[in-house]
Amino acid sequence: MEKDIAAIEEAFIESFSFLDTWEEKYEYIIELGKKLPALDEQFKTEDKKIKGCQSTVWLVASYQDDKVFFKADSDAVIVKGLVSMLIEVLSGQAPDSILNARLEFIEKIGMHVHLAQTRSNGLRAMIAQMKDYARAFKIIHI
Amino acid sequence: MILAGTSTDRLDITAIRLQFPILSRMVKGRPLIYLDNAATTQKPQAVIDAISQYYCGYNANIHRGIHTLAEEATAAYEDSRTALQEFIGAASADEIIFTRGTTEGINLVAYTWGRANIIAGDEIIISEMEHHSNIVPWQILCKEKGAELKVIPVMDNGELSMPAYLDLLTTRTKLVAVTQVSNALGTVNPVKEIIRAAHRAGALVLIDGAQSAVHLDINVQDMDCDFFAFSGHKLYGPTGIGVLYGKKELLNHMPVFHGGGEMIKEVTFAYTTYNELPYKYEAGTPNIADAIALKSAIDFIKKHGRNQIRQHEAALLSYATEQLEAIPGLTIIGNAKEKASVISFIIKGLHPQDIGILLDNQGIAVRTGHHCTQPLMKRFGIPGTVRASFAVYNTTEEIDALVAGLRKAIKMLS
Numbered sequence: 001m002e003k004d005i006a007a008i009e010e011a012f013i014e015s016f017s018f019l020d021t022w023e024e025k026y027e028y029i030i031e032l033g034k035k036l037p038a039l040d041e042q043f044k045t046e047d048k049k050i051k052g053c054q055s056t057v058w059l060v061a062s063y064q065d066d067k068v069f070f071k072a073d074s075d076a077v078i079v080k081g082l083v084s085m086l087i088e089v090l091s092g093q094a095p096d097s098i099l100n101a102r103l104e105f106i107e108k109i110g111m112h113v114h115l116a117q118t119r120s121n122g123l124r125a126m127i128a129q130m131k132d133y134a135r136a137f138k139i140i141h142i
Numbered sequence: 143m144i145l146a147g148t149s150t151d152r153l154d155i156t157a158i159r160l161q162f163p164i165l166s167r168m169v170k171g172r173p174l175i176y177l178d179n180a181a182t183t184q185k186p187q188a189v190i191d192a193i194s195q196y197y198c199g200y201n202a203n204i205h206r207g208i209h210t211l212a213e214e215a216t217a218a219y220e221d222s223r224t225a226l227q228e229f230i231g232a233a234s235a236d237e238i239i240f241t242r243g244t245t246e247g248i249n250l251v252a253y254t255w256g257r258a259n260i261i262a263g264d265e266i267i268i269s270e271m272e273h274h275s276n277i278v279p280w281q282i283l284c285k286e287k288g289a290e291l292k293v294i295p296v297m298d299n300g301e302l303s304m305p306a307y308l309d310l311l312t313t314r315t316k317l318v319a320v321t322q323v324s325n326a327l328g329t330v331n332p333v334k335e336i337i338r339a340a341h342r343a344g345a346l347v348l349i350d351g352a353q354s355a356v357h358l359d360i361n362v363q364d365m366d367c368d369f370f371a372f373s374g375h376k377l378y379g380p381t382g383i384g385v386l387y388g389k390k391e392l393l394n395h396m397p398v399f400h401g402g403g404e405m406i407k408e409v410t411f412a413y414t415t416y417n418e419l420p421y422k423y424e425a426g427t428p429n430i431a432d433a434i435a436l437k438s439a440i441d442f443i444k445k446h447g448r449n450q451i452r453q454h455e456a457a458l459l460s461y462a463t464e465q466l467e468a469i470p471g472l473t474i475i476g477n478a479k480e481k482a483s484v485i486s487f488i489i490k491g492l493h494p495q496d497i498g499i500l501l502d503n504q505g506i507a508v509r510t511g512h513h514c515t516q517p518l519m520k521r522f523g524i525p526g527t528v529r530a531s532f533a534v535y536n537t538t539e540e541i542d543a544l545v546a547g548l549r550k551a552i553k554m555l556s
Contacts, residue, residue, distance in 0.1 A: 022170070022503045027554055030496075054495040054511040054526060075525060076493035077555060078500075 005097055008089045009105035016109040025110065026078065033081030039073035050125050055079050057126050061133035063141060067092050068134050072126075082106075082114060082123055090130055095142070098134035103127065152450045159535045161186040161442075172505030175540045180325050180353060180484050180531035181509055182375045186442050189379060192435035203427055205404065219430055222437035223420070229440050230351075230370060231361030232387050236419040239386045239393070240433050244352040245275040247371030247386030248319070250423065251348055252279035254396045255369075256317075262288030264316045267345075269294040269302055269331075270521055271324045273514045276350045280319060294320070296521055300327040300476030307336065311343040318347045322354035326513040326529065327476025328459075328484030330358070337366050346392070352376060356533075357455065357482045359448055362387050378533075379439030380432035386423070393419050400425035451534045455483035458532040462541045469548060475527050483532040486513075489548075492555050494526045500551035501528075506544055 019025045043060045050057040055076035062069045070091040074080040089105070090098050106112055114123050159165050162184045167174050176184060196218070202211035204219050220235070227235045241247045256279075260266070266280050270293050284291045292315075294307045302320075311318075318340040322333050337347045351360065351372035362370050369392075373384040388396075398405060398416055402425040407415040416422050443451065462485050466472055471490035489497065498510030511526040512519045519526055530544060 023554065026500060026503065030555060054498075055493060056525075076495040078496045 005089055005093060005101050009103070012085060012089070012105050013108045029081035029085075029111075030077055031081070032084040033074075033077040033079070036073070036080055036084040036087070037071075039071055043071070044073065050129055057083055059126060059129055059133075061130070061137070063137045066141070067094055068098055068137050070130060070133070079114075079123065082111060083126060086126065086130065095134040095138035099131055099138070101131075153446060153454050153534070155454070155535065155537055158446065159537075161188070162535055163187060163190070165535060169505040169507070170503050175506045175543050177530040177532065177536065177540065177544060178507045178509045179533035179536075180376070180513075180529065182381065183356065183378050183533050184535070185380065185439070186378055188438045188442055189435050192438040193380060193431045196431040196434050201431075204430055205421070215430055215434075218434045218437075219428070222433050225437045225440050226385055229360070229444075230355070230372075230385070230387055231363050233363055234390055237387050237390050237393065239388070239420045239423045240428055241371070241384045241386050242382055242429070243373035243375070243384035244350060244371045247369075247384055248275055248348065248350065249279045250386055250399050251369050251371075251388070252283045254399050255346075255392065256280075256283040257286075258397050260284075260287045260289050260316055263314060264289040265292055265310075265312060265314045266290070267292045267294060267307070267310050267315055267318045267320075267340075269307075269320045270296040271300075271302070271327060271329065271515065271518050272319070272321055272350070273325055273352070274516070275352075275514070276319055276321060276348075277517070280317075289316075290314075293517075296327075296518065299478055300324070300329045301478045302329070302331055302336075304332070304335065308339055311339060311345070313344065315340070315343050315345040318345050319350065320347075321350040321352070323357060323482045323484075324476065324515075324518075325353050325484065326486055326515045326518055326527065327478065328481040328486065328531075329476055329478035330354070330480035330482055332480075333367070334365055341366070353482060353484070356443070357452060368392055374432065374436040374439060377439055378442055379436040383429050383432035383436050390419060393423070398425075399423055402426045404428070446534065454534060455532050455536075458536055458538065458541065459483045459485060461538050462530060462532070462544070465541055465545045466548075469545065469552070471552070472548075475522055475524070484529060485531070486527040486529045488524055488527050489552060492552065494528045496555055497528050497548065497551050500554055501544070501547050504543075504547040504550065506547045508544070 019028055039058050044058050048058045048060055050059055055074055057072060057074045060071045070087050072083045072087055074083055106115060164184045200211045200214040202215045204216040223235050223238045226238050232238060260283055266284060266289060268277060268280055280291055292310045295303045297303050320331060320336055323330050333349055340347045346368040348369040349367040351370050355372040356377035368389050370387040375381040405417050405422050405425040407417050466487060473488050475486045494510035498508060501508055509529040
């Protein structure tokens, strides 16, 4: 049984509660960014790009056993760290769970500032794109 | 070292800083260090007061009313126009058209002069270092008219290739539109030379003064440009107000832009006759408060002296260049001989956005990204840069903080 979205979000909130300073929080995110495997070059195509004003995110989605799986990469490591958390939370979930996810952990860990800057990093666009994939798979397969 | 402390011989930077209320605020628990002046400058109290005094004391629509408030507002608005005329050395106040900013000024020329004068086969020359506001309007115009857009290349050091420019000029060239100072590289272009060559070829010249108006002495008559566009907010003035200068005989013969109140003389359902300059191009109720406050911004610059301000900024630029170059892996993009106080750089293996985020967490505001000059970034083969740009209120201590902040960011990211 997969862990549900709320449980994974809760785990992130708990991890961050041990990080006192902004330096510790960002070092943790940078580490997550570095640990996320690079996307194979063949997937880094125009149609997989989510363009921000500053950095680029590549997002790939697949569907297996009624679940949606995501892989992603970014040229900026902090964005990649944030993306890594989104993948941890949303990848391997059912389309409806993804569509209903409110992703409140982003605010609770103090990273909502990156959601506000929609033009500069496209994190909000990334979430919208993940939900779009979930919606599309739902229509095709259910 | 030219500059050791926070003040030059003539400018008391500490006293100047006190005139800017925002400089005393904290960001992320630290004193704000604002180094994003090429995007917009902060405003002195006098500018903020001018806006508030207009709304508190004499808010009225201009040019029509016969009551006291309308007369006071009209006088202040027209005073500001005269001050701007003097500020850029225009021959007449009629040549000063209030716009929303540089972008609107350039679009005005593209939509009026451009539509009336450009035909298929004509050529418009811009440069590789233009920001999008001085690319897109010409692209739209060229597409509509079947004209060709030609681009002056930028050399590795960030200067325009003048031989290439001279080669591009032909008898088909109708307009040359170039920036005086690059927002992304700091390069100061030899506009007088560019203008002289264009005129010899029979072309008009529009100078984008968005970055230059605050740093350089502007004299549009001496420069002999045909159009000059700039924004108020980059020279300590309010947002949403700017100026388009145009030679009077050109403006007089150009078609109108926006239709509506103020730009008309007589309206019937059969025909409309248009107002004279500059009102011909100021349809509707203008941005009165900000136009008036722009004069206060110019007064601020004049009071402290453009020359002294420039010296202070040049000292900051040279100090910052020296300090930044000492950081391993850092490369400055744009090393033109003539530079305004803009310094753009990349750090090997690191993304500008990551650096910008980590600097922001230390209370340091810089710009990162492509600076709305995507073709230029492509030219240098980079996704963007980190840009620190200085104004009169910046200090060497702030540059030291930038350098320390950068070292910390690099350590965290490596």
